[in-house]
Amino acid sequence: MAIRQLSVFVENKQGSLHNITDAIANAGINLRSMCVADTSNYGIVRIIADDPEGAKELLDKDGQAANVRLVNAFAVPDKPGGLASVLRLLEGNGVNIEYMYALITSESGKAYSVMRTGDTEETDRILVANGIELLDESKLH
Amino acid sequence: MEKRKYYQEAIETMPVEEIKKMQSEKLVRQVAHVYKNVPYYRDLMDKKGVKPEDIKGIEDLYKLPFIEKSDLRETYPYGMLAVPLADCVRIQSTSGTTGKRVIAYYTQHDIDLWEECCARAIVAVGADREDVVQVSYGYGLFTGGPGLNGGSHKVGALTLPMSSGNTERQLQFMLDMKATVLCCTPSYAAYLGESLKEQGYTPDQIPLKAGIFGAEPWTQEMRHNIEETLGIKAYDIYGLTEISGPGVSFECSAQGGMHINEDHFLAEIINPETGEPLPEGTKGELVFTCLDKEAFPLLRYRTRDICVLTREPCPCGRTHIRMAKPMGRSDDMMIIRGVNVFPSQIEAVLLAEGFSENYLIKLGRANNSDTFDVYVELRPEQFDDSVKNITAMEKSLANAMRNMIGIGPSVHLVPPKTIARSEGKAKRVIDERNLHD
Structure with a gap:
């Protein structure tokens, strides 16, 4: 079960991030997690929010480059080696991870991660088949 | 003698x-x-x-x-x-x-x-x-x-x-x-x-x-x-x-x-x-x-x-x-590293490759040579969340430009609406080389 992620292509300059988060907040959309990838010229802001499509529509109207796609989100035991075991599993199955970031929840004892791989569906299948706990969007909000 | x-x-x-x-x-x-x-x-x-x-x-x-x-x-x-x-x-x-x-x-x-x-x-x-x-x-x-x-x-x-x-x-x-x-x-x-x-x-x-x-x-x-x-x-x-x-x-x-x-x-x-x-x-x-x-x-x-x-x-x-x-x-011809370049050539490549015509050419000097950078706005629908794809698009545009004009610029994709629009004629070239005394 993959979850939806909003990503926005922004300028690498002061205020870019604030503008995005402001716009989303003004629409009453709640952010759950966020990660910024930056290069010297631009950044990509990746956001898990409770209404990614609504947020994209808002940004589209403003002429911004926004995209909603599915990413894998899963839980691992909050202990040393918890994440490594999942990554080892994926690597063993030839899954290429493009990026990954942590998702913070109030639930203790577990750590949540979001990742984009070369093949989201296949990754989902592998995680399910190996009993890794997945996050669905209903659990997030 | x-x-x-x-x-x-x-x-x-x-x-x-x-x-x-x-x-x-x-x-x-x-x-x-x-x-x-x-x-x-x-x-x-x-x-x-x-x-x-x-x-x-x-x-x-x-x-x-x-x-x-x-x-x-x-x-x-x-x-x-x-x-x-x-x-x-x-x-x-x-x-x-x-x-x-x-x-x-x-x-x-x-x-x-x-x-x-x-x-x-x-x-x-x-x-x-x-x-x-x-x-x-x-x-x-x-x-x-x-x-x-x-x-x-x-x-x-x-x-x-x-x-x-x-x-x-x-x-x-x-x-x-x-x-x-x-x-x-x-x-x-x-x-x-x-x-x-x-x-x-x-x-x-x-x-x-x-x-x-x-x-x-x-x-x-x-x-x-x-x-x-x-x-x-x-x-x-x-x-x-x-x-x-x-x-x-x-x-x-x-x-x-x-x-x-x-x-x-x-x-x-x-x-x-x-x-x-x-x-x-x-x-x-x-x-x-x-x-x-x-x-x-x-x-x-x-x-x-x-x-x-x-x-x-x-x-x-x-x-x-x-x-x-x-x-x-x-x-509007520019002479870059001895090669004659017109902004219209850059534009033709952008058009042919399906990119926005909002672009900016920046010329400068470094290590006794001209630097040649082209900034191009990404269209919203071209964005797919991946740095890899943006880098690939930048490379393919730079190659297409090199084929067109003979020298390759560094291409930088930037978010929509970030290149300034001026009233009337757009300013397409910023030449910081100060080549004319």
Whole structure:
């Protein structure tokens, strides 16, 4: 079960991030997690929010480059080696991870991660088949 | 033995009145040749109501229609050819795209007169048959290498046909063969100078005594730097493929402008807006008329270079009119690393590749070379969340541009609406090179 992620292509300059988060907040959309990838010229802001499509529509109207796609989100035991075991599993199955970031929840004892791989569906299948706990969007909000 | 001062003294120091008389005679013949053999130009003259017999001398020059770069594109590839192809022995071509490329044709006579012009430039910097001339302009379709190579042969100097690039080899031959004259772009001269300096060579250990540098704009500051690092006198040379190649004009020891080889090329300055000829000493667009070419004799060709002419007597003794270093362009052409680039070429690539036409070209200088960056707005629908894809798009655009114009920019995709829109005409180019003094 993959979850939806909003990503926005922004300028690498002061205020870019604030503008995005402001716009989303003004629409009453709640952010759950966020990660910024930056290069010297631009950044990509990746956001898990409770209404990614609504947020994209808002940004589209403003002429911004926004995209909603599915990413894998899963839980691992909050202990040393918890994440490594999942990554080892994926690597063993030839899954290429493009990026990954942590998702913070109030639930203790577990750590949540979001990742984009070369093949989201296949990754989902592998995680399910190996009993890794997945996050669905209903659990997030 | 005293060095010769001129390659062709009688012509180079000919009294101005005689030059004008010679130009008038040649012009009449050249116009008749073109009218007879170039239907495209004949039509232009007919449309303007000018007959060859209306041109009795250089005072009638203004009656002739202009030729612009667009005419050369329209008549590609053979439309401006004035002799049977079988009489031609060579082509050269401008840098740039298929769309903008110009092919110039040469008979042996045309090659000889071009090489003579280059020989005059080489002798003007104090070189003769005892010298070793290192030609580090590109060889091939570009006129730089072949022109100076031929000029050096005419002078009888030992010629090192190095072409451009391969710096290690350039320096090795320069030092081992004791090159005394270096011909290349000013950027490359500066680069070679820096490389020698880094390797610990001081100017007195470098055999060069003079350099002939052209094909791109350069400043007095660059001239000083090159002269200092290489321990030479640096001379300017000007030319364009459409007219022949390097050597249309060249700097002499007085370094107060470049003498135009007036026995072959008639220069005028016009108002770029109206086309009206302007009096000597006025700044305007430089226009050339070939006087005795056979294969590709362009009449009133608009160079788009903004320039001033002067006929003040020159201490070097040459009587040919002098042109200042071009001060800019009357069109939007950029000269980047010696290559002519139009913003419209960048635009054509963006369009063909499905990108937004909101772009910005930034030119700068780093390590004695031009930096060339193109910023392009990504369309919202082109964004798919991946850095990898953005990088791939940047690379493929840069390649497409390199294929189009011959040199590759660094392409940077930026978010939509981040490139400033100005009222009316968009500002597409930011040139921070300060190439014009």
